[in-house]
Amino acid sequence: MKNTLLIWIMLLGIWGCSNDDDNAFETSVPREKITFKAVPGGAIMYYNLKGNKEVFSIRARYVDAQGKEITVDGTYLSDSLTLVGFDDARQNVPVRLSFFNHKLEESDGMDMVFNTEDSAPAAFFKTVEVTPGWNGFQIAYDAPQSTGYAHIFYLGENPLTHRPDTLWLQTILIAKGHNVHSFSLQQERPSNTIIITTEDFRGYRVKKGVWENVEAYAISQYPSVNISVKDPLGIIEENTTYRLSSQYLFDGKTKGEARMLEGNVEKQAYLFATKKNTVGKYWVLDLGEKQMIARLRMYAAYKWSLFIASWNWMGQLSDKYPSEVTIYGSNDMEDEESWEQLGYFYQSPLVEGWAAKSNTVIADLTVLERQESLYADINCVANGKEYRYIKMLVHNTFRYDGQLTYQNRNNIIALSELEVFVKK
Structure with a gap:
């Protein structure tokens, strides 16, 4: 019995040593x-x-x-x-x-x-610039990659307490590459204090920056009587029969009411329009003097009959209005190298965009006057430069007319009115 017990102890010891080795x-x-x-x-x-x-x-x-x-x-x-x-x-x-x-x-x-490199929320403050903007400010920065957020604040009046406070404005993704963001403030002041904090994707705050006395540019509408239209490519339709002309860009009639005031409801349009196959081409506005360009506002007219038989409308209006536009500025319209991009506007051409309600038929002036104006703004960068000439390049128009039927087969561009806003 003792010998058997001794053997078992020895075997357990060997197994234990083997287990330790494993x-x-x-x-x-x-x-x-x-x-x-x-x-x-x-x-x-x-x-x-x-x-x-x-x-x-x-x-x-x-x-x-x-x-x-x-x-x-x-x-x-x-x-x-x-x-x-x-x-x-x-x-x-x-x-x-x-x-x-x-x-x-x-x-x-x-x-x-x-070793590590600066994260995007940290590197943000090495490149960010906070500069004056239209009724607010703008920020520009370069980021190595998208790995965080920037929270934008400004010093203003708390609407609840009416006391000075730090007010949140917007949170943006710190996107890879060069980026520019513009911010307009409801509380208008000649200058503002801007605060920016950054945060990584894990939710940790990284850094904070403060910019004081950032000027805010007030804007006003530039007198339309001072603007003339240049047509270097010959794309604008000048048609007295159907009242189509560049002069209607600045006649002050935003909804298409001129046709009713003149008593011509069915055929005559009193609109700005281009010739066939002119989408992708441009015209030029001459302000007569140099101005700092803030924005352009495009207007659409309401439809004036169920079946528009005049000219090349093909029964529709909403698919003739711009869905994608780039704005350029220059002081020498003959020098192609002098044009600088100022603004860009885009809405998907396949959705009901800013001009969708223009297909609403209104044949009564009183009813038309009660309708809201249909417009879209093309905001321009506040780069501190002044320009005399504005190039308006329309890349695309809407393809949605409620039934996806007509889709602007003639590639025509139309506008009811155009307003230019500049630094006040």
Whole structure:
């Protein structure tokens, strides 16, 4: 009995020693097979586990900018890990690496270091510019990638307490590349204090910036009588029979009421229109003097009969109005290199856009006068420059007319009125 018990004790000891050996996972992964590349907000760790059949996965542990320990795992099926959680660029951030076999037994640690680049929320403040805007301000910045948000505030009057307060205006995604955003304020002042804070995708606040005494440009409508229309490409329809002319861009009749005032309801349009196949071409406005351009406002007229038989309307109006426009400014309209882009407007041509209600038939002047004006604004960048000439390039018109039938087959552009707003 004693001999049997002794044998069992010896066997258990041998089994225990064997078990201890199994728990000890040892591997050797050369350091040169692990490299790091600094990226905005962190680093990418590249590893090569090929040829090491014992290693099933790899683990990286490090401490981020918030002081939290981060664990990131990868397997032999991949070759990289992304290490995130940093704001400002850093050098020699410690990281401990370990490896696991197919039994999920962990090896001893391997200590290495990596570098990082500024994250987008941190780099934002190295490039951002806050400059005067129309009834407000604008911001411009360059971002290495989209990894955060910017919260825009200004100092104003709290509408509830009527006391000075920091008022939230908008939150924007910090988008990769060069970006410009314009902001108009309801509380108009000659200058404003602007506050911007940034936040990463994990919800942590990164940085804050304050800009004081940012001028706000007041705007006013430029007198239409001072504007003349230039047609260098010969695209504008001048038709006295149907009352189509560039002069109707600035006659002050935004809804199409001129035809009723003249007693011509059925055929005569009293609108601005271009010739066939002129979508994608431009005309020029001459202000007669240099002005800082704030915006252009396009108007649409209401439909005046159920079946418009005149000219080339094909029964519809809403599909003749611009859905995509680019505005350029210059002081020498003959110099093609001098034109600078000032504004851009876009609505999908396949949806009911700003001019959709123009297909509403109104044949009574009293009813028409009670209707709201149909318009869209093309906002221009406040770049501090003045221009005499404005080029209006229409890229597309709406293709939606309620039935998706006509779709502006003649590629005609129409407008009821056009207003120009400049720095006051």
